[in-house]
Amino acid sequence: MVDLYSDTQTRPTAGMREAMAKAVVGDEQSGDDPTTNALCERTAALLGMEAAVFMPSGTMCNLVAILTQTRAGDEIVVDASSHIYNTEGASAAAIGGVSTKPLTTENGVFTAEQAEAAIRPPARTAPRSALVSVENTTAFSGGSVWPLEAVRAVRDVAKRHGLIAHMDGARLLNAVAATGISAADYVDGFDTAWIDLSKGLGCPVGAVLCGTKDFIVEAWRWKYRLGGAMRQSGVLAAAGLYALDHHVDQLKVDNDNALALDHGLRAIEGVEIAAPTQSNILRFSVEALGVPEADFAKACLERGVRFRATGAHEIRATTHLDVDRAGVERAIAAAREVAASLG
Structure with missing residues (x-):
């Protein structure tokens, strides 16, 4: 079988399985799993951010980033073909009471002008615009890579209006491979960003969400509430470290x-x-x-x-x-x- 359905179909290699079997582990929920801690530190450094938290999935990364940085009744701005809008079970609305404003694009890359127009002026009768999300690369628009100037222009619009700038970086390292632009440069100035381990990097499970130290403290609360806290997660984190060493x-x-x-x-x-x-x-x-x-x-x-x-x-x-x-x-x-x- 030549399986081109998705890069989520990857299976752990023999070397990755060996690394998982040999992982030094502890209780992740107590902060005592050294392998998980090492993966979080390494990913935060890769993205140029202060801290990180290991999550079971990228969907949870998006949801936790939204729940931590918005409140019920808020509105977030995304592309109409984005993963957040189409394939996350409307979790932001179902769990956080947050609505979504989708922007229509040809290839999943919207402009700063579109973002500006989507941000609502303050009004008692309207949702509060709270967060703008960029998906790089795009999942359902043909794997489009955001030009760096477009990423930064949208980021600047969000910041000028006091909104959170979030990057869904499930395949961010594919964008890095395509352009030579570092992950840290892509997410520079963003409040939160994450990378997936279970797609092109070939891990069986997991993603890492990054932000400030204060954000990660609050993100952990939501991770725990959503049932995402784990015990000896170093078995899984070891796969992520192996992938960063061997699969990039x-x-x-x-x-x-x-x-x-x-x-x-x-x-x-x-x-x-x-x-x-x-x-x-x-x-x-x-x-x-x-x-x-x-x-x-x-x-x-x-x-x-x-x-x-x-x-x-x-x-x-x-x-x-x-x-x-x-x-x-x-x-x-x-x-x-x-x-x-x-x-």
């Missing part, structure tokens, strides 16, 4: 493989790339073939290649460390065969 360079390979897949799919009649491929995610359309995207994906799956049908004739493909260049070539061949048979 792989992200450049993943980006290159996505570009190779892009080039191969472009050569198939009836297949159209939806947006320029910038990282390890790409979107393509099969509308010109006159078949539903689900049918196309199902036919590819029968040939041992798994894509993700996302609706509106579009399909998403995501490269990762479990897919090598030979797997990319197999995916192109399967897509070509299916396009010929269905078209």
